[in-house]
Amino acid sequence: MRAYVRVLKQNRLKITPRRKAVIGIFMKCGLNLSPYDVYAKLKKKLPKLGLPTVYRILAELKDSGILVQSLSDDRLLRYALCTLPHQHHHHFTCRKCNRMEEVDFCTFKAVSRFIENRLNAKVETHQLQIGGLCSKCK
């Protein structure tokens, strides 16, 4: 939490109970969570919490690099903690427990070269979603 507070300050975001609570939820369960998931998990401790606040905080934490947003098949918003901000990598998501893990390995350069040669295009971005079963769930 100490480190996250530092990141909040770096980004000129005030250290509010809501923001700490949202980060706490992710630290505790380490899952891939939707805004409503976060809202539901915090509703007991913070009965006055509003859903728009959760949406805003999640977006801010993403912009700060604390969270990553995952594009899932259902096209709903989902976020998870990222421990390697500002460093190119990918994420593996368990389809059963929904846990997300860092994948600090990328072979995209070869694909990029293939595309630039074959299609004569300029490759700028790539995003990889990896799914399966984590060590606990398989």
Added chain:
Amino acid sequence: MRAYVRVLKQNRLKITPRRKAVIGIFMKCGLNLSPYDVYAKLKKKLPKLGLPTVYRILAELKDSGILVQSLSDDRLLRYALCTLPHQHHHHFTCRKCNRMEEVDFCTFKAVSRFIENRLNAKVETHQLQIGGLCSKCK
């Protein structure tokens, strides 16, 4: 078009003017289109066309393998023609003209091995979105 009609029949879908028109739009412009894009492009020729019909036809054509659905950052539905159905490959999308091109090259096996060794997880799926500028737009 001939080939697409065959695919429709294989999937027990009737050959209707709407379905042919939707396929025709993709054949003509070859872009990555949202349901509303398709609707707008067809509204002149088919003034009575309804948006729910477009949504349904796009989903059917995707299920038949004629179209692929792309996950874009805005999380809206988007479809494009796929000429390599039932064959593992990826797609490159031009951020300027929105054209989509086949990328019949994949280096994911190495990433998969890395994950299985490092995380002791079972990798099942992967999806790759590639963006940049096509040969015409760059």
Added chain:
DNA sequence: TCGCAAATAGAAATGATTTCTATTTATACC
């Protein structure tokens, strides 16, 4: 401690997508 910009709650709006139902249409069969 005080003042103020930032953060929040709650209500409301938005807008993409889906559902529902009555009507129309493609096509298998004669």
Added chain:
DNA sequence: GGTATAAATAGAAATCATTTCTATTTGCGA
């Protein structure tokens, strides 16, 4: 070519995740 039937469609309405708005509260620098 005509007919029966299930599939397809239009149009209205519902759904529901997400965003916007505004009055109130709060963190924190001075």
